[in-house]
Amino acid sequence: MRNLLVTGGAGFIGSNLTLELQRQFPGARIVVVDDFRSGDFKNLRGFRGDVVAADVSRLDWGRQFGDRSFDAIFHEASITDTTVHDQGLQVHDNVEGFRRLVEFASGTQTPVVYASSAATYGIGSGVQTEDQEPAPANVYAFSKVQLDNLARMHAQRSPAWRIVGLRYFNVYGPNEIHKKAAASMIFQLYRQMKSGQRPRVFRSGEHRRDFVFVRDVVALTVRAATAPHSGVFNCGSGHPISFNEVIGVLNRNLGTSLEPEYIDNPYADFYQPHTEADMSRASKELGFVPQWKPAEGIAEYVNFLENR
Ligand SMILES: NC(=O)c1ccc[n+]([C@@H]2O[C@H](COP(=O)([O-])OP(=O)(O)OC[C@H]3O[C@@H](n4cnc5c(N)ncnc54)[C@H](O)[C@@H]3O)[C@@H](O)[C@H]2O)c1
Incomplete structure:
Protein backbone atom coordinates (compact mmCIF):
# COMPACT_ATOMS: atom_id res chain seq x y z
CA MET A 1 0.00 0.00 0.00
CA ARG A 2 1.82 3.09 -1.22
CA ASN A 3 -0.86 5.76 -1.53
CA LEU A 4 -3.37 6.02 1.28
CA LEU A 5 -6.05 8.47 2.33
CA VAL A 6 -7.59 8.76 5.78
CA THR A 7 -10.52 11.06 6.50
CA GLY A 8 -10.97 12.15 10.11
CA GLY A 9 -7.28 11.47 10.70
CA ALA A 10 -7.01 14.11 13.45
CA GLY A 11 -9.62 12.30 15.52
CA PHE A 12 -9.30 9.48 18.02
CA ILE A 13 -9.51 6.39 15.80
CA GLY A 14 -8.32 8.19 12.66
CA SER A 15 -5.05 9.32 14.27
CA ASN A 16 -4.31 5.86 15.71
CA LEU A 17 -5.00 4.44 12.24
CA THR A 18 -2.89 7.04 10.41
CA LEU A 19 0.12 6.54 12.66
CA GLU A 20 -0.18 2.76 12.42
CA LEU A 21 -0.37 2.93 8.61
CA GLN A 22 2.75 5.12 8.63
CA ARG A 23 4.48 2.53 10.86
CA GLN A 24 3.42 -0.48 8.76
CA PHE A 25 4.03 1.17 5.38
CA PRO A 26 6.96 3.54 5.95
CA GLY A 27 7.30 4.35 2.25
CA ALA A 28 3.63 5.19 1.76
CA ARG A 29 2.31 8.64 0.92
CA ILE A 30 -0.50 9.25 3.34
CA VAL A 31 -3.04 12.05 3.06
CA VAL A 32 -5.31 13.03 5.94
CA VAL A 33 -8.50 14.98 5.23
CA ASP A 34 -10.00 16.58 8.33
CA ASP A 35 -11.72 19.86 9.09
CA PHE A 36 -10.75 19.67 12.79
CA ARG A 37 -14.29 20.22 14.07
CA SER A 38 -13.75 17.59 16.73
CA GLY A 39 -10.19 16.43 16.08
CA ASP A 40 -6.96 17.73 17.56
CA PHE A 41 -3.69 18.39 15.77
CA LYS A 42 -1.84 16.96 18.79
CA ASN A 43 -3.10 13.51 17.86
CA LEU A 44 -1.02 13.69 14.69
CA ARG A 45 2.33 14.31 16.40
CA GLY A 46 4.97 12.46 14.38
CA PHE A 47 2.86 12.28 11.20
CA ARG A 48 5.04 12.89 8.14
CA GLY A 49 2.32 13.01 5.47
CA ASP A 50 0.01 15.65 4.03
CA VAL A 51 -2.99 17.17 5.84
CA VAL A 52 -5.83 18.62 3.77
CA ALA A 53 -8.00 20.81 6.00
CA ALA A 54 -11.43 20.36 4.46
CA ASP A 55 -14.99 19.28 5.15
CA VAL A 56 -15.51 15.98 3.31
CA SER A 57 -19.13 16.86 2.59
CA ARG A 58 -18.19 20.05 0.78
CA LEU A 59 -14.86 19.08 -0.74
CA ASP A 60 -14.59 18.85 -4.51
CA TRP A 61 -12.76 15.53 -4.42
CA GLY A 62 -11.97 15.39 -8.13
CA ARG A 63 -10.48 18.87 -8.11
CA GLN A 64 -8.51 18.31 -4.90
CA PHE A 65 -6.90 15.05 -5.94
CA GLY A 66 -7.08 15.21 -9.74
CA ASP A 67 -6.31 11.83 -11.21
CA ARG A 68 -4.20 10.76 -8.25
CA SER A 69 -5.09 7.23 -7.33
CA PHE A 70 -5.03 5.67 -3.89
CA ASP A 71 -4.52 2.06 -2.89
CA ALA A 72 -7.12 2.42 -0.15
CA ILE A 73 -9.33 5.08 1.41
CA PHE A 74 -10.20 4.89 5.10
CA HIS A 75 -13.19 6.98 6.09
CA GLU A 76 -13.35 7.94 9.76
CA ALA A 77 -14.65 11.53 9.45
CA SER A 78 -18.05 12.01 11.01
CA ILE A 79 -19.90 14.13 13.49
CA THR A 80 -19.28 11.88 16.48
CA ASP A 81 -21.14 13.74 19.20
CA THR A 82 -24.35 11.72 19.33
CA THR A 83 -26.04 14.54 21.24
CA VAL A 84 -25.95 16.80 18.14
CA HIS A 85 -29.66 16.76 17.34
CA ASP A 86 -29.57 19.06 14.30
CA GLN A 87 -30.86 16.44 11.88
CA GLY A 88 -30.01 18.37 8.72
CA LEU A 89 -26.44 18.90 9.87
CA GLN A 90 -25.82 15.29 11.01
CA VAL A 91 -27.30 13.77 7.87
CA HIS A 92 -25.75 16.29 5.52
CA ASP A 93 -22.22 16.16 6.82
CA ASN A 94 -22.11 12.42 7.52
CA VAL A 95 -24.01 11.09 4.53
CA GLU A 96 -23.13 13.61 1.83
CA GLY A 97 -19.47 13.43 2.86
CA PHE A 98 -19.55 9.68 2.32
CA ARG A 99 -21.46 10.02 -0.95
CA ARG A 100 -18.82 12.36 -2.36
CA LEU A 101 -16.02 10.10 -1.22
CA VAL A 102 -17.60 6.97 -2.67
CA GLU A 103 -18.33 8.67 -5.98
CA PHE A 104 -14.68 9.77 -6.15
CA ALA A 105 -13.46 6.24 -5.32
CA SER A 106 -15.89 4.52 -7.70
CA GLY A 107 -14.10 5.84 -10.80
CA THR A 108 -10.94 3.89 -9.93
CA GLN A 109 -12.70 1.27 -7.78
CA THR A 110 -10.36 2.17 -4.93
CA PRO A 111 -11.06 -0.03 -1.89
CA VAL A 112 -12.96 1.92 0.77
CA VAL A 113 -13.16 1.06 4.46
CA TYR A 114 -15.60 3.23 6.38
CA ALA A 115 -16.65 3.64 10.00
CA SER A 116 -20.17 2.49 10.66
CA SER A 117 -21.36 2.02 14.23
CA ALA A 118 -22.97 -0.37 16.67
CA ALA A 119 -25.42 2.49 17.18
CA THR A 120 -27.17 1.22 14.01
CA TYR A 121 -28.50 -1.68 16.15
CA GLY A 122 -30.46 0.73 18.34
CA ILE A 123 -31.42 0.04 21.92
CA GLY A 124 -32.08 -3.67 21.63
CA SER A 125 -30.03 -5.76 23.98
CA GLY A 126 -27.88 -8.87 23.73
CA VAL A 127 -25.60 -10.27 21.05
CA GLN A 128 -25.63 -8.10 17.94
CA THR A 129 -25.18 -9.70 14.54
CA GLU A 130 -24.71 -7.92 11.23
CA ASP A 131 -27.91 -9.26 9.65
CA GLN A 132 -30.10 -7.77 12.36
CA GLU A 133 -32.57 -5.15 11.15
CA PRO A 134 -31.13 -1.66 11.83
CA ALA A 135 -33.03 0.29 14.49
CA PRO A 136 -31.36 3.70 14.80
CA ALA A 137 -32.47 5.51 17.95
CA ASN A 138 -30.93 8.89 17.13
CA VAL A 139 -30.02 10.86 14.03
CA TYR A 140 -26.33 9.99 14.37
CA ALA A 141 -27.19 6.29 14.15
CA PHE A 142 -29.60 7.01 11.30
CA SER A 143 -26.78 8.67 9.36
CA LYS A 144 -24.62 5.55 9.83
CA VAL A 145 -27.45 3.33 8.53
CA GLN A 146 -27.49 5.52 5.41
CA LEU A 147 -23.75 4.89 4.95
CA ASP A 148 -24.39 1.15 5.12
CA ASN A 149 -27.25 1.49 2.60
CA LEU A 150 -25.17 3.56 0.17
CA ALA A 151 -22.26 1.15 0.46
CA ARG A 152 -24.53 -1.83 -0.19
CA MET A 153 -26.02 -0.18 -3.29
CA HIS A 154 -22.58 0.56 -4.72
CA ALA A 155 -21.34 -2.94 -3.92
CA GLN A 156 -24.35 -4.49 -5.67
CA ARG A 157 -23.72 -2.32 -8.72
CA SER A 158 -19.98 -3.09 -8.83
CA PRO A 159 -19.37 -6.55 -7.38
CA ALA A 160 -15.63 -6.43 -8.08
CA TRP A 161 -15.17 -3.29 -6.00
CA ARG A 162 -14.53 -3.58 -2.25
CA ILE A 163 -16.38 -1.28 0.08
CA VAL A 164 -16.30 -2.44 3.67
CA GLY A 165 -18.17 -1.02 6.67
CA LEU A 166 -17.06 -1.65 10.23
CA ARG A 167 -19.56 -1.33 13.04
CA TYR A 168 -17.36 -0.12 15.83
CA PHE A 169 -18.64 -0.82 19.35
CA ASN A 170 -17.42 1.25 22.36
CA VAL A 171 -13.85 2.13 21.49
CA TYR A 172 -11.31 3.22 24.12
CA ASP A 210 -18.63 -4.38 24.48
CA PHE A 211 -15.61 -2.12 24.99
CA VAL A 212 -12.99 -2.57 22.29
CA PHE A 213 -9.39 -1.41 22.49
CA VAL A 214 -8.42 0.99 19.70
CA ARG A 215 -5.49 -1.24 18.71
CA ASP A 216 -7.91 -4.01 17.72
CA VAL A 217 -10.06 -1.46 15.91
CA VAL A 218 -7.07 -0.25 13.91
CA ALA A 219 -5.93 -3.81 13.17
CA LEU A 220 -9.32 -4.77 11.77
CA THR A 221 -9.61 -1.51 9.83
CA VAL A 222 -6.26 -2.10 8.11
CA ARG A 223 -7.16 -5.73 7.44
CA ALA A 224 -10.51 -4.69 5.91
CA ALA A 225 -8.70 -2.83 3.12
CA THR A 226 -7.78 -6.21 1.65
CA ALA A 227 -11.12 -7.89 2.36
CA PRO A 228 -12.03 -10.48 -0.29
CA HIS A 229 -15.41 -8.83 -0.88
CA SER A 230 -17.63 -5.96 0.25
CA GLY A 231 -19.73 -6.16 3.38
CA VAL A 232 -20.40 -4.86 6.83
CA PHE A 233 -18.64 -6.33 9.86
CA ASN A 234 -18.90 -5.92 13.61
CA CYS A 235 -15.84 -4.51 15.33
CA GLY A 236 -15.99 -5.21 19.05
CA SER A 237 -14.00 -7.29 21.52
CA GLY A 238 -16.75 -9.92 21.68
CA HIS A 239 -16.32 -9.86 25.48
CA GLU A 276 -22.07 -7.55 22.60
CA ALA A 277 -20.54 -7.85 19.15
CA ASP A 278 -20.88 -11.18 17.43
CA MET A 279 -17.39 -11.33 15.91
CA SER A 280 -17.87 -14.55 13.97
CA ARG A 281 -18.29 -12.90 10.56
CA ALA A 282 -15.05 -10.91 10.93
CA SER A 283 -13.31 -14.07 12.05
CA LYS A 284 -14.69 -16.26 9.24
CA GLU A 285 -14.49 -13.81 6.35
CA LEU A 286 -11.57 -11.56 7.31
CA GLY A 287 -9.59 -13.94 9.52
CA PHE A 288 -9.67 -11.38 12.33
CA VAL A 289 -9.82 -12.27 16.02
CA PRO A 290 -9.61 -9.42 18.57
CA GLN A 291 -6.39 -9.62 20.57
N1 LIG B 1 -15.19 6.04 19.25
C1 LIG B 1 -16.16 5.15 19.20
O1 LIG B 1 -16.46 4.47 20.21
C2 LIG B 1 -16.92 4.93 17.91
C3 LIG B 1 -17.98 3.99 17.92
C4 LIG B 1 -18.68 3.79 16.74
C5 LIG B 1 -18.34 4.46 15.58
N2 LIG B 1 -17.34 5.38 15.61
C6 LIG B 1 -17.02 6.08 14.36
O2 LIG B 1 -15.61 6.07 14.17
C7 LIG B 1 -15.20 7.24 13.47
C8 LIG B 1 -14.12 7.95 14.26
O3 LIG B 1 -14.65 8.37 15.52
P1 LIG B 1 -13.73 8.93 16.68
O4 LIG B 1 -14.17 8.30 17.93
O5 LIG B 1 -12.32 8.86 16.28
O6 LIG B 1 -14.23 10.46 16.76
P2 LIG B 1 -13.45 11.85 16.61
O7 LIG B 1 -14.49 12.91 16.82
O8 LIG B 1 -12.27 11.87 17.50
O9 LIG B 1 -12.98 11.83 15.10
C9 LIG B 1 -13.74 12.30 14.01
C10 LIG B 1 -12.83 13.15 13.15
O10 LIG B 1 -13.53 13.51 11.96
C11 LIG B 1 -13.39 14.90 11.72
N3 LIG B 1 -14.58 15.33 10.98
C12 LIG B 1 -15.87 15.28 11.39
N4 LIG B 1 -16.68 15.66 10.40
C13 LIG B 1 -15.89 15.98 9.34
C14 LIG B 1 -16.13 16.43 8.01
N5 LIG B 1 -17.39 16.62 7.56
N6 LIG B 1 -15.09 16.65 7.19
C15 LIG B 1 -13.83 16.43 7.62
N7 LIG B 1 -13.52 16.01 8.86
C16 LIG B 1 -14.55 15.77 9.70
C17 LIG B 1 -13.25 15.53 13.10
O11 LIG B 1 -12.61 16.79 13.07
C18 LIG B 1 -12.42 14.46 13.82
O12 LIG B 1 -11.03 14.68 13.65
C19 LIG B 1 -16.47 8.08 13.29
O13 LIG B 1 -16.99 7.83 12.01
C20 LIG B 1 -17.41 7.54 14.35
O14 LIG B 1 -18.75 7.73 14.02
C21 LIG B 1 -16.62 5.62 16.74
Whole structure:
Protein backbone atom coordinates (compact mmCIF):
# COMPACT_ATOMS: atom_id res chain seq x y z
CA MET A 1 0.00 0.00 0.00
CA ARG A 2 1.82 3.09 -1.22
CA ASN A 3 -0.86 5.76 -1.53
CA LEU A 4 -3.37 6.02 1.28
CA LEU A 5 -6.05 8.47 2.33
CA VAL A 6 -7.59 8.76 5.78
CA THR A 7 -10.52 11.06 6.50
CA GLY A 8 -10.97 12.15 10.11
CA GLY A 9 -7.28 11.47 10.70
CA ALA A 10 -7.01 14.11 13.45
CA GLY A 11 -9.62 12.30 15.52
CA PHE A 12 -9.30 9.48 18.02
CA ILE A 13 -9.51 6.39 15.80
CA GLY A 14 -8.32 8.19 12.66
CA SER A 15 -5.05 9.32 14.27
CA ASN A 16 -4.31 5.86 15.71
CA LEU A 17 -5.00 4.44 12.24
CA THR A 18 -2.89 7.04 10.41
CA LEU A 19 0.12 6.54 12.66
CA GLU A 20 -0.18 2.76 12.42
CA LEU A 21 -0.37 2.93 8.61
CA GLN A 22 2.75 5.12 8.63
CA ARG A 23 4.48 2.53 10.86
CA GLN A 24 3.42 -0.48 8.76
CA PHE A 25 4.03 1.17 5.38
CA PRO A 26 6.96 3.54 5.95
CA GLY A 27 7.30 4.35 2.25
CA ALA A 28 3.63 5.19 1.76
CA ARG A 29 2.31 8.64 0.92
CA ILE A 30 -0.50 9.25 3.34
CA VAL A 31 -3.04 12.05 3.06
CA VAL A 32 -5.31 13.03 5.94
CA VAL A 33 -8.50 14.98 5.23
CA ASP A 34 -10.00 16.58 8.33
CA ASP A 35 -11.72 19.86 9.09
CA PHE A 36 -10.75 19.67 12.79
CA ARG A 37 -14.29 20.22 14.07
CA SER A 38 -13.75 17.59 16.73
CA GLY A 39 -10.19 16.43 16.08
CA ASP A 40 -6.96 17.73 17.56
CA PHE A 41 -3.69 18.39 15.77
CA LYS A 42 -1.84 16.96 18.79
CA ASN A 43 -3.10 13.51 17.86
CA LEU A 44 -1.02 13.69 14.69
CA ARG A 45 2.33 14.31 16.40
CA GLY A 46 4.97 12.46 14.38
CA PHE A 47 2.86 12.28 11.20
CA ARG A 48 5.04 12.89 8.14
CA GLY A 49 2.32 13.01 5.47
CA ASP A 50 0.01 15.65 4.03
CA VAL A 51 -2.99 17.17 5.84
CA VAL A 52 -5.83 18.62 3.77
CA ALA A 53 -8.00 20.81 6.00
CA ALA A 54 -11.43 20.36 4.46
CA ASP A 55 -14.99 19.28 5.15
CA VAL A 56 -15.51 15.98 3.31
CA SER A 57 -19.13 16.86 2.59
CA ARG A 58 -18.19 20.05 0.78
CA LEU A 59 -14.86 19.08 -0.74
CA ASP A 60 -14.59 18.85 -4.51
CA TRP A 61 -12.76 15.53 -4.42
CA GLY A 62 -11.97 15.39 -8.13
CA ARG A 63 -10.48 18.87 -8.11
CA GLN A 64 -8.51 18.31 -4.90
CA PHE A 65 -6.90 15.05 -5.94
CA GLY A 66 -7.08 15.21 -9.74
CA ASP A 67 -6.31 11.83 -11.21
CA ARG A 68 -4.20 10.76 -8.25
CA SER A 69 -5.09 7.23 -7.33
CA PHE A 70 -5.03 5.67 -3.89
CA ASP A 71 -4.52 2.06 -2.89
CA ALA A 72 -7.12 2.42 -0.15
CA ILE A 73 -9.33 5.08 1.41
CA PHE A 74 -10.20 4.89 5.10
CA HIS A 75 -13.19 6.98 6.09
CA GLU A 76 -13.35 7.94 9.76
CA ALA A 77 -14.65 11.53 9.45
CA SER A 78 -18.05 12.01 11.01
CA ILE A 79 -19.90 14.13 13.49
CA THR A 80 -19.28 11.88 16.48
CA ASP A 81 -21.14 13.74 19.20
CA THR A 82 -24.35 11.72 19.33
CA THR A 83 -26.04 14.54 21.24
CA VAL A 84 -25.95 16.80 18.14
CA HIS A 85 -29.66 16.76 17.34
CA ASP A 86 -29.57 19.06 14.30
CA GLN A 87 -30.86 16.44 11.88
CA GLY A 88 -30.01 18.37 8.72
CA LEU A 89 -26.44 18.90 9.87
CA GLN A 90 -25.82 15.29 11.01
CA VAL A 91 -27.30 13.77 7.87
CA HIS A 92 -25.75 16.29 5.52
CA ASP A 93 -22.22 16.16 6.82
CA ASN A 94 -22.11 12.42 7.52
CA VAL A 95 -24.01 11.09 4.53
CA GLU A 96 -23.13 13.61 1.83
CA GLY A 97 -19.47 13.43 2.86
CA PHE A 98 -19.55 9.68 2.32
CA ARG A 99 -21.46 10.02 -0.95
CA ARG A 100 -18.82 12.36 -2.36
CA LEU A 101 -16.02 10.10 -1.22
CA VAL A 102 -17.60 6.97 -2.67
CA GLU A 103 -18.33 8.67 -5.98
CA PHE A 104 -14.68 9.77 -6.15
CA ALA A 105 -13.46 6.24 -5.32
CA SER A 106 -15.89 4.52 -7.70
CA GLY A 107 -14.10 5.84 -10.80
CA THR A 108 -10.94 3.89 -9.93
CA GLN A 109 -12.70 1.27 -7.78
CA THR A 110 -10.36 2.17 -4.93
CA PRO A 111 -11.06 -0.03 -1.89
CA VAL A 112 -12.96 1.92 0.77
CA VAL A 113 -13.16 1.06 4.46
CA TYR A 114 -15.60 3.23 6.38
CA ALA A 115 -16.65 3.64 10.00
CA SER A 116 -20.17 2.49 10.66
CA SER A 117 -21.36 2.02 14.23
CA ALA A 118 -22.97 -0.37 16.67
CA ALA A 119 -25.42 2.49 17.18
CA THR A 120 -27.17 1.22 14.01
CA TYR A 121 -28.50 -1.68 16.15
CA GLY A 122 -30.46 0.73 18.34
CA ILE A 123 -31.42 0.04 21.92
CA GLY A 124 -32.08 -3.67 21.63
CA SER A 125 -30.03 -5.76 23.98
CA GLY A 126 -27.88 -8.87 23.73
CA VAL A 127 -25.60 -10.27 21.05
CA GLN A 128 -25.63 -8.10 17.94
CA THR A 129 -25.18 -9.70 14.54
CA GLU A 130 -24.71 -7.92 11.23
CA ASP A 131 -27.91 -9.26 9.65
CA GLN A 132 -30.10 -7.77 12.36
CA GLU A 133 -32.57 -5.15 11.15
CA PRO A 134 -31.13 -1.66 11.83
CA ALA A 135 -33.03 0.29 14.49
CA PRO A 136 -31.36 3.70 14.80
CA ALA A 137 -32.47 5.51 17.95
CA ASN A 138 -30.93 8.89 17.13
CA VAL A 139 -30.02 10.86 14.03
CA TYR A 140 -26.33 9.99 14.37
CA ALA A 141 -27.19 6.29 14.15
CA PHE A 142 -29.60 7.01 11.30
CA SER A 143 -26.78 8.67 9.36
CA LYS A 144 -24.62 5.55 9.83
CA VAL A 145 -27.45 3.33 8.53
CA GLN A 146 -27.49 5.52 5.41
CA LEU A 147 -23.75 4.89 4.95
CA ASP A 148 -24.39 1.15 5.12
CA ASN A 149 -27.25 1.49 2.60
CA LEU A 150 -25.17 3.56 0.17
CA ALA A 151 -22.26 1.15 0.46
CA ARG A 152 -24.53 -1.83 -0.19
CA MET A 153 -26.02 -0.18 -3.29
CA HIS A 154 -22.58 0.56 -4.72
CA ALA A 155 -21.34 -2.94 -3.92
CA GLN A 156 -24.35 -4.49 -5.67
CA ARG A 157 -23.72 -2.32 -8.72
CA SER A 158 -19.98 -3.09 -8.83
CA PRO A 159 -19.37 -6.55 -7.38
CA ALA A 160 -15.63 -6.43 -8.08
CA TRP A 161 -15.17 -3.29 -6.00
CA ARG A 162 -14.53 -3.58 -2.25
CA ILE A 163 -16.38 -1.28 0.08
CA VAL A 164 -16.30 -2.44 3.67
CA GLY A 165 -18.17 -1.02 6.67
CA LEU A 166 -17.06 -1.65 10.23
CA ARG A 167 -19.56 -1.33 13.04
CA TYR A 168 -17.36 -0.12 15.83
CA PHE A 169 -18.64 -0.82 19.35
CA ASN A 170 -17.42 1.25 22.36
CA VAL A 171 -13.85 2.13 21.49
CA TYR A 172 -11.31 3.22 24.12
CA GLY A 173 -7.61 4.01 24.09
CA PRO A 174 -4.94 6.68 23.49
CA ASN A 175 -5.85 9.94 21.67
CA GLU A 176 -9.44 10.18 22.84
CA ILE A 177 -9.01 12.92 25.46
CA HIS A 178 -10.02 15.69 23.03
CA LYS A 179 -13.50 14.11 22.86
CA LYS A 180 -14.24 15.36 26.39
CA ALA A 181 -17.75 14.19 27.41
CA ALA A 182 -17.88 11.98 24.30
CA ALA A 183 -14.70 10.08 25.28
CA SER A 184 -15.15 6.46 26.39
CA MET A 185 -16.57 5.55 29.80
CA ILE A 186 -13.26 3.83 30.50
CA PHE A 187 -11.51 7.20 30.26
CA GLN A 188 -14.26 9.05 32.20
CA LEU A 189 -14.05 6.55 35.07
CA TYR A 190 -10.24 6.58 35.02
CA ARG A 191 -10.22 10.38 35.28
CA GLN A 192 -12.65 10.43 38.19
CA MET A 193 -10.71 7.78 40.09
CA LYS A 194 -7.37 9.37 39.34
CA SER A 195 -8.57 12.55 41.03
CA GLY A 196 -9.64 10.53 44.09
CA GLN A 197 -13.39 10.63 43.38
CA ARG A 198 -15.63 7.63 43.59
CA PRO A 199 -16.50 6.50 40.05
CA ARG A 200 -20.08 7.42 39.13
CA VAL A 201 -22.16 4.92 37.17
CA PHE A 202 -25.85 4.30 36.64
CA ARG A 203 -27.49 2.10 39.27
CA SER A 204 -26.54 -0.75 39.77
CA GLY A 205 -23.44 -0.83 37.59
CA GLU A 206 -24.42 -4.13 36.01
CA HIS A 207 -25.05 -2.83 32.48
CA ARG A 208 -22.62 -4.58 30.16
CA ARG A 209 -20.81 -3.02 27.23
CA ASP A 210 -18.63 -4.38 24.48
CA PHE A 211 -15.61 -2.12 24.99
CA VAL A 212 -12.99 -2.57 22.29
CA PHE A 213 -9.39 -1.41 22.49
CA VAL A 214 -8.42 0.99 19.70
CA ARG A 215 -5.49 -1.24 18.71
CA ASP A 216 -7.91 -4.01 17.72
CA VAL A 217 -10.06 -1.46 15.91
CA VAL A 218 -7.07 -0.25 13.91
CA ALA A 219 -5.93 -3.81 13.17
CA LEU A 220 -9.32 -4.77 11.77
CA THR A 221 -9.61 -1.51 9.83
CA VAL A 222 -6.26 -2.10 8.11
CA ARG A 223 -7.16 -5.73 7.44
CA ALA A 224 -10.51 -4.69 5.91
CA ALA A 225 -8.70 -2.83 3.12
CA THR A 226 -7.78 -6.21 1.65
CA ALA A 227 -11.12 -7.89 2.36
CA PRO A 228 -12.03 -10.48 -0.29
CA HIS A 229 -15.41 -8.83 -0.88
CA SER A 230 -17.63 -5.96 0.25
CA GLY A 231 -19.73 -6.16 3.38
CA VAL A 232 -20.40 -4.86 6.83
CA PHE A 233 -18.64 -6.33 9.86
CA ASN A 234 -18.90 -5.92 13.61
CA CYS A 235 -15.84 -4.51 15.33
CA GLY A 236 -15.99 -5.21 19.05
CA SER A 237 -14.00 -7.29 21.52
CA GLY A 238 -16.75 -9.92 21.68
CA HIS A 239 -16.32 -9.86 25.48
CA PRO A 240 -18.79 -7.54 27.19
CA ILE A 241 -17.93 -6.30 30.66
CA SER A 242 -20.07 -4.57 33.29
CA PHE A 243 -19.32 -1.08 34.61
CA ASN A 244 -18.70 -2.60 38.05
CA GLU A 245 -16.10 -4.89 36.48
CA VAL A 246 -14.47 -1.95 34.67
CA ILE A 247 -14.17 -0.16 38.01
CA GLY A 248 -12.61 -3.29 39.51
CA VAL A 249 -10.00 -3.43 36.73
CA LEU A 250 -9.25 0.29 37.13
CA ASN A 251 -8.89 -0.09 40.91
CA ARG A 252 -6.44 -2.95 40.41
CA ASN A 253 -4.33 -1.02 37.93
CA LEU A 254 -4.38 2.26 39.83
CA GLY A 255 -3.75 0.66 43.22
CA THR A 256 -6.98 2.18 44.59
CA SER A 257 -10.07 0.71 46.22
CA LEU A 258 -12.73 3.24 45.33
CA GLU A 259 -16.33 2.05 45.61
CA PRO A 260 -18.74 2.96 42.80
CA GLU A 261 -21.23 5.72 43.45
CA TYR A 262 -24.53 4.70 41.90
CA ILE A 263 -26.72 7.39 40.40
CA ASP A 264 -30.23 7.21 38.97
CA ASN A 265 -30.39 6.66 35.24
CA PRO A 266 -32.43 9.39 33.55
CA TYR A 267 -32.46 7.34 30.33
CA ALA A 268 -33.57 4.11 32.04
CA ASP A 269 -36.35 3.46 29.50
CA PHE A 270 -34.01 3.30 26.52
CA TYR A 271 -30.69 2.39 28.07
CA GLN A 272 -29.19 -0.85 26.77
CA PRO A 273 -28.56 -3.39 29.53
CA HIS A 274 -26.11 -5.32 27.35
CA THR A 275 -24.17 -4.83 24.11
CA GLU A 276 -22.07 -7.55 22.60
CA ALA A 277 -20.54 -7.85 19.15
CA ASP A 278 -20.88 -11.18 17.43
CA MET A 279 -17.39 -11.33 15.91
CA SER A 280 -17.87 -14.55 13.97
CA ARG A 281 -18.29 -12.90 10.56
CA ALA A 282 -15.05 -10.91 10.93
CA SER A 283 -13.31 -14.07 12.05
CA LYS A 284 -14.69 -16.26 9.24
CA GLU A 285 -14.49 -13.81 6.35
CA LEU A 286 -11.57 -11.56 7.31
CA GLY A 287 -9.59 -13.94 9.52
CA PHE A 288 -9.67 -11.38 12.33
CA VAL A 289 -9.82 -12.27 16.02
CA PRO A 290 -9.61 -9.42 18.57
CA GLN A 291 -6.39 -9.62 20.57
CA TRP A 292 -7.37 -7.54 23.58
CA LYS A 293 -9.74 -8.83 26.26
CA PRO A 294 -11.17 -5.91 28.29
CA ALA A 295 -9.07 -6.47 31.43
CA GLU A 296 -5.86 -6.54 29.39
CA GLY A 297 -6.78 -3.62 27.13
CA ILE A 298 -7.80 -1.46 30.09
CA ALA A 299 -4.54 -2.34 31.91
CA GLU A 300 -2.53 -1.37 28.84
CA TYR A 301 -4.48 1.88 28.52
CA VAL A 302 -4.01 2.80 32.18
CA ASN A 303 -0.30 2.14 31.75
CA PHE A 304 -0.29 4.52 28.75
CA LEU A 305 -2.21 7.22 30.64
CA GLU A 306 0.01 6.94 33.71
CA ASN A 307 3.18 7.34 31.63
CA ARG A 308 1.93 10.06 29.35
N1 LIG B 1 -15.19 6.04 19.25
C1 LIG B 1 -16.16 5.15 19.20
O1 LIG B 1 -16.46 4.47 20.21
C2 LIG B 1 -16.92 4.93 17.91
C3 LIG B 1 -17.98 3.99 17.92
C4 LIG B 1 -18.68 3.79 16.74
C5 LIG B 1 -18.34 4.46 15.58
N2 LIG B 1 -17.34 5.38 15.61
C6 LIG B 1 -17.02 6.08 14.36
O2 LIG B 1 -15.61 6.07 14.17
C7 LIG B 1 -15.20 7.24 13.47
C8 LIG B 1 -14.12 7.95 14.26
O3 LIG B 1 -14.65 8.37 15.52
P1 LIG B 1 -13.73 8.93 16.68
O4 LIG B 1 -14.17 8.30 17.93
O5 LIG B 1 -12.32 8.86 16.28
O6 LIG B 1 -14.23 10.46 16.76
P2 LIG B 1 -13.45 11.85 16.61
O7 LIG B 1 -14.49 12.91 16.82
O8 LIG B 1 -12.27 11.87 17.50
O9 LIG B 1 -12.98 11.83 15.10
C9 LIG B 1 -13.74 12.30 14.01
C10 LIG B 1 -12.83 13.15 13.15
O10 LIG B 1 -13.53 13.51 11.96
C11 LIG B 1 -13.39 14.90 11.72
N3 LIG B 1 -14.58 15.33 10.98
C12 LIG B 1 -15.87 15.28 11.39
N4 LIG B 1 -16.68 15.66 10.40
C13 LIG B 1 -15.89 15.98 9.34
C14 LIG B 1 -16.13 16.43 8.01
N5 LIG B 1 -17.39 16.62 7.56
N6 LIG B 1 -15.09 16.65 7.19
C15 LIG B 1 -13.83 16.43 7.62
N7 LIG B 1 -13.52 16.01 8.86
C16 LIG B 1 -14.55 15.77 9.70
C17 LIG B 1 -13.25 15.53 13.10
O11 LIG B 1 -12.61 16.79 13.07
C18 LIG B 1 -12.42 14.46 13.82
O12 LIG B 1 -11.03 14.68 13.65
C19 LIG B 1 -16.47 8.08 13.29
O13 LIG B 1 -16.99 7.83 12.01
C20 LIG B 1 -17.41 7.54 14.35
O14 LIG B 1 -18.75 7.73 14.02
C21 LIG B 1 -16.62 5.62 16.74
